[in-house]
Amino acid sequence: MPSNIVKQLADARTAIHYRIFHPSNWQSVSQRQSNSQIVVEPASTTWVSRVSLPTVEDDGVRQALFQTIRLLGAESDRFEEPSSSPVKGEWVGHRLEKATGVPEPCMSERSKYMGMMKDISVEVTMLYVHGGAHYGGSPAQSRPLTAKLANLTGGRCFSLEYRLSPQHAFPSALLDLLHAYLHLLYPIPSASTFHNASSASSIVLTGDSVGANLCLATIQVILSLARQQHRCPPLVTWNGRSVPLHLPAGVALISPWVDSTWSLPSHKNSFATDYLPTSSPFWDPRFPQCELWPTEPPRADVYCDDSCLLHPLVSPVVADDWRGAPPMLVVGGEEAPSDGIKITAQQAFGQGVPIRWIQFEKMPHVFMLLLGRLEHSKLAMKEWAEFCRIVVEQKDALRAGGEFIKVQDLSRHRVDLAKLTELSREDAILIMRNGMNQRPVVERTYTEPSKL
Numbered sequence: 001m002p003s004n005i006v007k008q009l010a011d012a013r014t015a016i017h018y019r020i021f022h023p024s025n026w027q028s029v030s031q032r033q034s035n036s037q038i039v040v041e042p043a044s045t046t047w048v049s050r051v052s053l054p055t056v057e058d059d060g061v062r063q064a065l066f067q068t069i070r071l072l073g074a075e076s077d078r079f080e081e082p083s084s085s086p087v088k089g090e091w092v093g094h095r096l097e098k099a100t101g102v103p104e105p106c107m108s109e110r111s112k113y114m115g116m117m118k119d120i121s122v123e124v125t126m127l128y129v130h131g132g133a134h135y136g137g138s139p140a141q142s143r144p145l146t147a148k149l150a151n152l153t154g155g156r157c158f159s160l161e162y163r164l165s166p167q168h169a170f171p172s173a174l175l176d177l178l179h180a181y182l183h184l185l186y187p188i189p190s191a192s193t194f195h196n197a198s199s200a201s202s203i204v205l206t207g208d209s210v211g212a213n214l215c216l217a218t219i220q221v222i223l224s225l226a227r228q229q230h231r232c233p234p235l236v237t238w239n240g241r242s243v244p245l246h247l248p249a250g251v252a253l254i255s256p257w258v259d260s261t262w263s264l265p266s267h268k269n270s271f272a273t274d275y276l277p278t279s280s281p282f283w284d285p286r287f288p289q290c291e292l293w294p295t296e297p298p299r300a301d302v303y304c305d306d307s308c309l310l311h312p313l314v315s316p317v318v319a320d321d322w323r324g325a326p327p328m329l330v331v332g333g334e335e336a337p338s339d340g341i342k343i344t345a346q347q348a349f350g351q352g353v354p355i356r357w358i359q360f361e362k363m364p365h366v367f368m369l370l371l372g373r374l375e376h377s378k379l380a381m382k383e384w385a386e387f388c389r390i391v392v393e394q395k396d397a398l399r400a401g402g403e404f405i406k407v408q409d410l411s412r413h414r415v416d417l418a419k420l421t422e423l424s425r426e427d428a429i430l431i432m433r434n435g436m437n438q439r440p441v442v443e444r445t446y447t448e449p450s451k452l
Helices: 005-021 029-036 060-072 109-119 143-153 172-185 210-229 338-350 375-393 425-437
Strands: 046-053 087-094 125-129 156-161 203-208 235-238 241-244 250-254 328-332 355-360 401-405 412-415
Touching: 046 109, 046 143, 060 172, 060 210, 060 235, 087 109, 087 143, 087 172, 125 143, 125 172, 125 210, 143 156, 143 375, 156 172, 172 203, 172 210, 203 210, 203 375, 210 250, 250 375, 328 338, 328 375, 338 355, 338 425, 355 375
Parallel strands: 125 156, 125 203, 203 250, 250 328, 328 355, 355 401
Antiparallel strands: 046 087, 087 156, 235 241, 401 412
């Protein structure tokens, strides 16, 4: 390991922070979303099949979600009920026979999917949910991670293109993820439905940052439905029939964003090891306005109505019951959301959930995406892929427990999962509630440019 790795990390964090979060480089929400839609051609070693799965015609899952939101939240929580929409995304798999100089084969999306299925070696399906602060990101931008994950596991990823905020606020993205999961379990025939049904025991729900937030929220929805119905798995109406909604084989979380209020102490004291700002750029009156942001009427948060910020499906650190959840992998650095991640993992561990916890010293948020060439990132990817395979193929072989990995030599040091943090869930709620009361709301001054 290079002796100057700490300095290299500091320089990289500074560069990333300046490139993304310095006010001179801020992009409006509209610009960010436009950039997220840029087509990225896949590498010659990667199969990519883009699909749009049909909108489910019945309302069962949608109404079950709304019922659960109301049950888990407060009476004052306000949200609009989004409609169902097609489930868009891309299948990603490792390509064994690459065509020299031709990154993507000239064939139909179905043929690409069939080519991918011939090249996968294990029945592991990863339902991947990208990050991007709820208002940006895309499957194409996350492909450096999904392609590596598919290669290392020998399986396939379905990378979801969920609806983005603020125009599609909570719970639109969560509804999209629930529908995507059910499409994997119970495919609806269509011209772009290439896959056969997958068993829940072969699916790993995984994502980074706010994508991991959505993964945790999905688990909470399924657990809550089971408690409501006094049966596990719960039943939901899907495509005209009642079907069991089984939990996935596991949940792999990369730098999960679990405190949507940005209030816990690590959001303020991790600047030396993370590139993220200490508070949301949306609260700064200098943040560029556009047709999408600020909203009308104005709110402080891009993802949801301010009343919902302490809802467990918005800030999963608030969730009080993880009993019965599948095994979880939690990988992170010394980063802004660290306190919330520790509280969530410690709470789940205390309630009997098998946890594989790996924290990398001095590593920033989702470091394997932005610093992919580092040995630390390669090790994190290896652990991530190993977890996905084990929970599907050899769940009894899962190495539960916690480890802290040193930056200089990658040495591993055991961590007691019952003592990750002195902060409790109740402490977090008090801190977050106080933080909510201090959040500014930026008034909308944007005017549409003249079309003349």
